[in-house]
Amino acid sequence: MNKFEKQLNKTVTGMKLSVTEKRELRARVVSYMEYHPRREKVAVEKAQAYLESQPYRILSFHNRFLQAFVGAAAVLVLIVVPTVAERSVPGDVLYPIKVRINEEVRGSLTFSATEKIEWETERLERRISEVRLLASEGRLTDETETQAVAAVKEHAEAAQDEIKKLKETDVDSATLAELEFESALEVQSVVLDAEQLDAATADATDELAVVVKAAQAATEAGKSTTTPSYEKITARLEQQTTRAYELFASLTDVVTPEQRTEVERRLSDIERKINTGVSRYEADGTVPLALLEALAGTQKLISFMTDIDVRTSVPLDSLVPVSLTDEEKQRYVNEQTAAGNALLTRIEEVLTDENATESLIGKVQVAKQTIEVLLATIENATQESSLDAQYIAAEEIAILYEDVTLLINQEIDSDDEIPADVEDAATTTDAVGSAIGTSTETATDTATSSGATTTVDTL
Amino acid sequence: MSPKRGNSVGAAAAGNQEERFLKAFDDYSDALFRHAAFRLSDRDRAIDVVHDTFAKAWTYVRDGHEVASFKPFLYKVLNNLIIDEYRKRREASLDAMFEVEGVDEGTFSELVGDDVESLINTLDGKRVLESLDRIPDTYREVIVLRYVDQLRPREIAVLIEETENVVSVRLHRGLALLKSKLDTENAT
Numbered sequence: 001m002n003k004f005e006k007q008l009n010k011t012v013t014g015m016k017l018s019v020t021e022k023r024e025l026r027a028r029v030v031s032y033m034e035y036h037p038r039r040e041k042v043a044v045e046k047a048q049a050y051l052e053s054q055p056y057r058i059l060s061f062h063n064r065f066l067q068a069f070v071g072a073a074a075v076l077v078l079i080v081v082p083t084v085a086e087r088s089v090p091g092d093v094l095y096p097i098k099v100r101i102n103e104e105v106r107g108s109l110t111f112s113a114t115e116k117i118e119w120e121t122e123r124l125e126r127r128i129s130e131v132r133l134l135a136s137e138g139r140l141t142d143e144t145e146t147q148a149v150a151a152v153k154e155h156a157e158a159a160q161d162e163i164k165k166l167k168e169t170d171v172d173s174a175t176l177a178e179l180e181f182e183s184a185l186e187v188q189s190v191v192l193d194a195e196q197l198d199a200a201t202a203d204a205t206d207e208l209a210v211v212v213k214a215a216q217a218a219t220e221a222g223k224s225t226t227t228p229s230y231e232k233i234t235a236r237l238e239q240q241t242t243r244a245y246e247l248f249a250s251l252t253d254v255v256t257p258e259q260r261t262e263v264e265r266r267l268s269d270i271e272r273k274i275n276t277g278v279s280r281y282e283a284d285g286t287v288p289l290a291l292l293e294a295l296a297g298t299q300k301l302i303s304f305m306t307d308i309d310v311r312t313s314v315p316l317d318s319l320v321p322v323s324l325t326d327e328e329k330q331r332y333v334n335e336q337t338a339a340g341n342a343l344l345t346r347i348e349e350v351l352t353d354e355n356a357t358e359s360l361i362g363k364v365q366v367a368k369q370t371i372e373v374l375l376a377t378i379e380n381a382t383q384e385s386s387l388d389a390q391y392i393a394a395e396e397i398a399i400l401y402e403d404v405t406l407l408i409n410q411e412i413d414s415d416d417e418i419p420a421d422v423e424d425a426a427t428t429t430d431a432v433g434s435a436i437g438t439s440t441e442t443a444t445d446t447a448t449s450s451g452a453t454t455t456v457d458t459l
Numbered sequence: 460m461s462p463k464r465g466n467s468v469g470a471a472a473a474g475n476q477e478e479r480f481l482k483a484f485d486d487y488s489d490a491l492f493r494h495a496a497f498r499l500s501d502r503d504r505a506i507d508v509v510h511d512t513f514a515k516a517w518t519y520v521r522d523g524h525e526v527a528s529f530k531p532f533l534y535k536v537l538n539n540l541i542i543d544e545y546r547k548r549r550e551a552s553l554d555a556m557f558e559v560e561g562v563d564e565g566t567f568s569e570l571v572g573d574d575v576e577s578l579i580n581t582l583d584g585k586r587v588l589e590s591l592d593r594i595p596d597t598y599r600e601v602i603v604l605r606y607v608d609q610l611r612p613r614e615i616a617v618l619i620e621e622t623e624n625v626v627s628v629r630l631h632r633g634l635a636l637l638k639s640k641l642d643t644e645n646a647t
Contacts, residue, residue, distance in 0.1 A: 005606070007584025012607050017492050017506070025492075025506060029484055029513045038476060038521040 090144040113166040120159035156215035172228035183299035336394035483529035500592040598633025
């Protein structure tokens with residue numbers, strides 16, 4: 001190496017980046033690289049992000065026939081099968097889908113405890129109506145019946161559990177749910193009882209009736225004694241009556257005109273009960289039981305309207321008896337007062353009848369006293385303008401009237417001879433009969449035999 | 460091999476492209492800086508140009524091009540950038556332009572290595588480097604590549620896309636020019 005190169009080298013090696021400069025330069029280059037990543041890398045990262053954002057893309061079907069097939073299969077599995085399964089009954093191929101998939105999915109979509117209880121109740125009703133359907137077609141096997149009984153038990157217990165849970169957080173809602181569940185069970189129980197009379201289905205539904213009764217008893221036992229708050233009841237009533245009216249509107253073409261009138265009557269009864277309840281609450285601040293009755297009634301009415309089995313197998317009256325308006329009650333009281341008076345006249349006749357046996361006379365004398373007391377009660381209640389007290393007394397008179405009339409008739413009917421003064425007696429009792437306006441038949445019967453002379457001590 | 464296929468081969472080595480590039484930085488950044496510093500006679504500017512060199516090189520790599528050997532590639536990029544820098548500066552004097560002109564195949568003496576050697580022996584290495592900015596870049600380029608970067612004339616020829624002859628002639632003329640400049644300086 002010559003002198004030139006030595007000198008050169010010295011200068012050249014002296015010329016270099018300081019450590020700091022090099023570090024800074026490296027950082028600049030690295031950051032440039034980071035801001036300008038390689039295209040392929042970008043492409044790969046983009047592709048990954050795309051795939052991750054659209055997971056379904058991973059399952060891509062390129063073949064057109066395959067696409068059509070997959071589409072058809074999806075429609076079949078997601079729409080057709082569940083829809084068809086919904087109509088299946090135990091023993092059908094699709095029945096497990098109905099119970100284990102359709103119903104479970106629907107159940108998983110219920111969020112509030114009240115909704116859950118409603119859904120369990122509906123499942124219970126479904127199981128019962130399936131059994132009833134199979135029984136009526138003669139297709140019910142012991143196995144399906146056992147399964148249905150187990151399912152009913154299970155749903156009833158689930159509903160009761162939910163109620164119990166709800167009680168811990170919201171006693172009022174729990175009480176209302178309990179009331180509704182009870183009403184639903186009652187409806188089922190009544191229907192099953194009605195079927196017991198039918199020989200074809202009696203055996204089949206025997207066990208179910210037992211299970212439903214047990215569930216009823218269990219609910220009754222765990223029933224809370226508190227009365228829910230006024231707000232809760234009215235809110236629930238509002239909800240359920242709206243549902244009932246909607247159902248009624250949609251049913252007009254399906255039900256018979258008689259059923260229509262009956263339901264209409266019950267709806268107006270409920271409406272009246274609510275109004276009375278509301279005005280009582282406004283007057284003295286206590287929550288009247290009439291409101292709870294209205295809610296139970298609405299619930300049963302809804303069951304009656306929604307369940308065709310219920311509608312066909314039991315009369316509405318056995319589920320929700322007609323509740324009378326004040327005018328109707330007044331008229332009834334008037335009728336019964338007249339009947340009571342007529343009965344008194346009749347008893348006087350018996351007392352003066354020389355053919356009357358001593359035992360009959362003794363009995364009618366007791367009846368006479370009772371009727372006089374009841375009439376006096378009505379009299380007093382009228383002065384106090386307590387319609388309910390009058391009504392209760394009137395009801396007793398009605399029962400008494402029937403019994404005593406029957407008693408007198410039996411005493412005299414057993415006689416072979418037809419009495420001579422039949423005509424006279426008939427006219428008088430006829431008058432009484434028409435005055436009462438009810439049980440004309442019985443009245444006439446009584447009149448026919450009123451003049452009987454022979455006494456047979458059968459009672 | 461189609462460009463596409465070339466790219467996919469590049470992609471196969473994708474993982475270490477970044478690593479390779481950074482290793483090239485660690486290996487050559489000092490040399491490149493030195494080269495730039497002598498060519499431009501401006502330390503800060505030299506750093507910037509080296510940065511730009513790596514940025515440009517990276518852009519080339521990220522477009523999917525394969526770089527077999529980074530050293531000549533980086534020198535090439537740096538050289539082009541320095542030339543651009545001169546074009547921007549436009550500070551070359553009329554004299555310098557005339558001096559550059561007419562670089563021909565060169566005379567025999569210019570092409571003989573010994574002649575260059577004898578010329579070098581008359582020069583002070585330190586002063587040569589200090590006076591580099593006083594000769595046109597065409598000469599400075601080859602002188603720096605030859606004596607600072609220690610490249611052989613053949614390598615320089617490839618890099619600046621000239622024949623080896625041209626490189627030798629430029630070296631000779633550059634050094635002669637420097638000598639005359641230094642001699643005038645000494646005289647005054």
